[in-house]
Amino acid sequence: MSTEPLPGQKIAARLRRNAEARLVQERRSSTCPDEIDALRLMHELQVHQIELEMQNEELRAARDDADKAREELSVLNARLEELVAIRTAELLAARDAAQAADRAKSSFLANMSHEIRTPMNGILGMAHLLRRSGVTPKQAEQLDKIELAGRHLMEIISNILDFSKIEAGKLLLEHIDFDLHELIDNTLAIVADSAAAKGLQLSADLTGVPALLCGDPTRLSQALLNYLGNAIKFTRTGSVTLRARLRAETDDGYLLHFAVIDTGIGMTPEQQGKLFEAFTQADSSSTRQFGGTGLGLAITRRIVQLMGGETGVSSTPDEGSNFWLTVRLDKGLPTSSEALPQSAEQILQRDYQGTRILVADDDPINLEVVQMLLTDIGLAVDTAANGLEAIDKAGASPYALILMDLQMPKLGGLEATRAIRKLAGRRLTPIVAMTASAFAPERERCLTAGMNDFIAKPVSLENLFGTLLHWLARQPPQDPQD
Numbered sequence: 374m375s376t377e378p379l380p381g382q383k384i385a386a387r388l389r390r391n392a393e394a395r396l397v398q399e400r401r402s403s404t405c406p407d408e409i410d411a412l413r414l415m416h417e418l419q420v421h422q423i424e425l426e427m428q429n430e431e432l433r434a435a436r437d438d439a440d441k442a443r444e445e446l447s448v449l450n451a452r453l454e455e456l457v458a459i460r461t462a463e464l465l466a467a468r469d470a471a472q473a474a475d476r477a478k479s480s481f482l483a484n485m486s487h488e489i490r491t492p493m494n495g496i497l498g499m500a501h502l503l504r505r506s507g508v509t510p511k512q513a514e515q516l517d518k519i520e521l522a523g524r525h526l527m528e529i530i531s532n533i534l535d536f537s538k539i540e541a542g543k544l545l546l547e548h549i550d551f552d553l554h555e556l557i558d559n560t561l562a563i564v565a566d567s568a569a570a571k572g573l574q575l576s577a578d579l580t581g582v583p584a585l586l587c588g589d590p591t592r593l594s595q596a597l598l599n600y601l602g603n604a605i606k607f608t609r610t611g612s613v614t615l616r617a618r619l620r621a622e623t624d625d626g627y628l629l630h631f632a633v634i635d636t637g638i639g640m641t642p643e644q645q646g647k648l649f650e651a652f653t654q655a656d657s658s659s660t661r662q663f664g665g666t667g668l669g670l671a672i673t674r675r676i677v678q679l680m681g682g683e684t685g686v687s688s689t690p691d692e693g694s695n696f697w698l699t700v701r702l703d704k705g706l707p708t709s710s711e712a713l714p715q716s717a718e719q720i721l722q723r724d725y726q727g728t729r730i731l732v733a734d735d736d737p738i739n740l741e742v743v744q745m746l747l748t749d750i751g752l753a754v755d756t757a758a759n760g761l762e763a764i765d766k767a768g769a770s771p772y773a774l775i776l777m778d779l780q781m782p783k784l785g786g787l788e789a790t791r792a793i794r795k796l797a798g799r800r801l802t803p804i805v806a807m808t809a810s811a812f813a814p815e816r817e818r819c820l821t822a823g824m825n826d827f828i829a830k831p832v833s834l835e836n837l838f839g840t841l842l843h844w845l846a847r848q849p850p851q852d853p854q855d
Contacts, residue, residue: 482537487780489530490809491736494830497523498742501834505749527831532668535595539675546679550705551590554579557615560594564601573605574612582617583627587703588680596676599669600633600696611636611693626704628682632697640688648686649674673698717838718750725845726751729771733763733786734778734807739830743776743807746837760784760792767793772802774844777824779808779815787822794823803844807832 500519508516538544557577568575597615604613614634621628640648649670674684681701688694730752734740737758744754755772757763759781767775775793779786786806793799806819809830816827826840 487809490830495738546589554584578616585705587705596673599673604635608635608637636693639690717842722750728773729753731772731775733757735781760789763789774803776807790822
């Protein structure tokens with residue numbers, strides 16, 4: 374801190390020195406002590422007065438400086454508040470825009486899911502009905518190709534939806550007991566035909582790997598299928614092997630290492646570096662030659678990360694690739710793999726002949742497919758093309774179960790369900806949503822509206838018949854004559 378005297382202090386000190394000098398001179402010339410004292414007092418008073426005036430002046434200057442500083446600070450604060458308000462508004466606008474974009478994306482994906490799944494349900498359903506009606510070997514082969522193309526298209530849309538869920542943090546993992554060996558067998562069975570068509574040897578090596586695990590078997594199978602599908606796609610001759618090893622064990626669980634090893638075209642280090650990025654492939658020409666969205670490996674990496682593991686690849690051009698992943702899974706309890714004595718379809722055919730079902734769907738092809746499938750196993754089926762027709766028919770006569778589409782003209786499935794629940798005697802009628810929407814919030818909306826269950830299109834026969842049996846079994850089978 375500076376000790377330099379203020380200007381007023383310097384002046385006062387100079388006046389004091391001058392006054393003292395005059396006093397010394399007058400003391401020399403005067404012989405009266407009282408006169409000298411009076412002079413000294415007078416000079417002291419003058420000096421003090423000057424000091425006070427100078428101090429007052431300095432205080433006024435300091436006060437003026439303080440007032441100026443306060444004004445400048447007030448201006449700065451006002452400007453700062455203005456800038457904060459502007460920035461806050463910008464952030465709120467950016468947040469609103471991001472939320473709007475997220476809603477738009479979700480709406481787009483939901484609409485795309487609906488617009489693709491709805492016709493695919495009709496295509497796959499009609500193919501199934503044709504197969505059941507009896508076809509020649511050549512026609513059966515053609516139906517196989519239709520179903521294969523349909524499943525491929527569904528795989529693409531499912532990958533897009535899964536990636537969207539992952540990006541939004543909405544992909545949740547199950548935690549259930551399962552048999553790893555059974556999962557691997559089922560997973561290999563899905564790709565067995567593709568491998569056989571190319572003459573590839575498909576095998577699994579599970580040496581030393583525990584069978585009973587707890588986690589999400591569906592997502593683990595999905596991750597392995599992405600690896601296996603890629604390996605088969607990019608392997609012309611040779612083999613594809615799925616290998617699993619136990620890396621570590623704790624009191625509660627395991628660290629498992631899986632690898633899919635092929636004798637395919639391989640990759641350069643540069644190609645390997647971008648494999649797990651979304652919407653990319655090792656070579657842009659691969660998309661044209663082999664197809665795909667470039668999402669499979671990105672989804673695999675995200676799933677594996679959710680399971681506490683890692684992904685990686687090692688590859689040599691023209692020699693093959695080794696795609697690997699690790700996952701952490703809990704120890705599981707034994708699961709019952711005992712097959713049911715009869716399928717749901719067989720039980721429906723035996724015990725529920727003539728049971729009346731109402732199907733509401735605005736798509737005529739889907740309506741025809743479901744009607745034919747249910748009629749084929751002996752159920753009595755009425756149809757409605759929109760929600761208003763569904764309400765009218767549900768009110769006119771009782772049904773053992775109602776299958777309800779969501780997006781219909783005139784009145785949607787949710788509104789129709791709420792109206793049916795208000796009808797006399799219809800409060801407990803099972804209503805099952807049958808919709809092309811595959812998003813979890815849609816399921817919650819259905820349950821909140823009063824529906825009992827949810828089936829996603831394209832509808833698998835096992836899921837359809839199993840759901841029907843589940844809800845019909847909760848009430849006594851109807852007499853066919855009722």
